Amino acid sequence: MTTHAVVRSYSAPVQSAEAAPYMCQLRSMSIEPMKCQGVLVDTHAALFTRRCMAYFEKGDKVVVGPARVDGGLDDGDWIPVVWISIHETLDFAMALLDRPAKVAPVxxxxxxxxxxxxxxxxxxxxxxxxxxxxxxxxxxxxxxxxxxxxxxxxxxxxxxxxxxxxxxxxxxxxxxxxxxxxxxxxxxxxxxxxxxxxxxxxxxxxxxxxxxxxxxxxxxxxxxxx
The missing domain is CATH 2.40.10.10 (Trypsin-like serine proteases)
Structure with a gap:
């Protein structure tokens, strides 16, 4: 006998987020758009996806807690990246930061x-x-x-x-x-x-x-x- 998974629909609208200072962006310069988005998981480390980070390896700064997607130098805490490690198979990549972020990680x-x-x-x-x-x-x-x-x-x-x-x-x-x-x-x-x-x-x-x-x-x- 063949069984089928039961799928029930769920729906919820998009809204402005509550405070999320641990959200990050991989950037290079303020005049360029965001390359990847990630999450601060340690004061010195931000987690991104492998598929994005591998494509944008030249991103050399992590912006912690920006309010907007492509904000300027006054939007968020801009921290130089000292090392990027990309998992060989799973969709994870880690950016280690030059100094600790000013906010607590998630x-x-x-x-x-x-x-x-x-x-x-x-x-x-x-x-x-x-x-x-x-x-x-x-x-x-x-x-x-x-x-x-x-x-x-x-x-x-x-x-x-x-x-x-x-x-x-x-x-x-x-x-x-x-x-x-x-x-x-x-x-x-x-x-x-x-x-x-x-x-x-x-x-x-x-x-x-x-x-x-x-x-x-x-x-x-x-x-x-x-």
Whole structure:
């Protein structure tokens, strides 16, 4: 007998994000646009995706806590990058910073969220030309099983990634690049980072690399950063 994953729709709008000073951008100069977005995971280290960092290896500054997607030198804490390490297979890359950031890093949750849990996707939308959308945005997504994600998307999903469903996104133009957070006791914890996306006309899918899959890679830099 053949069984099929049950897929239930979830929908939530995008809104301005609450304070998220740990959000980062990989930049070179203030007159150039953001290259990648990531998250401050230690006072000396910021986590990005491999697929973005490998494409923009010449980015030599991390901007911590900027308010806008392509702000100037007065927007955020601009810190030189001293070293970038890119994972060979998983979608993780770490930038080590020349000095400690002025803000506290986000917490890290190594445990995977259970299917059905609601998490927050937070980041910038670099593809939207509307200046009002250049601030940090957020929305909620519902965690899916990989079987559910495969059934809805008709594409096999690797174990090291997790899908967050939100059918509110009408098309790729409204897409928000972002990382995945859980809020526990009023504090944010990072659980996944953007692992690229596929977009049908509706819905768009948000796919994240599970931090649990990259724990061995990430933890070594947290120790090194100290």
């Amino acid at each position: 917490g890290i949750l190594w445990d995977d969220l259970k299917p059905g849990a609601i998490a927050t996707m937070r980041g910038w939308n670099p593809f939207n030309g509307d200046n009002a959308s250049k601030i940090v945005l957020e929305t909620s997504v519902q965690i899916m099983t990989n079987d559910q994600c495969t059934a809805k998307f008709n594409h096999s999903i690797a174990n090291e990634v997790v899908c967050g469903d939100n059918d509110w996104f009408p098309d790729c133009a409204s897409y928000v690049f972002g990382s995945l957070f859980a809020n526990i006791g009023g504090n944010d914890f990072l659980v996944g980072i953007q692992s690229g996306f596929w977009c049908n006309s509706r819905p768009a899918f948000q796919i994240f690399s599970r931090l649990s899959a990259g724990r061995g890679f990430i933890e070594q830099f947290l120790c090194l950063a100290k």
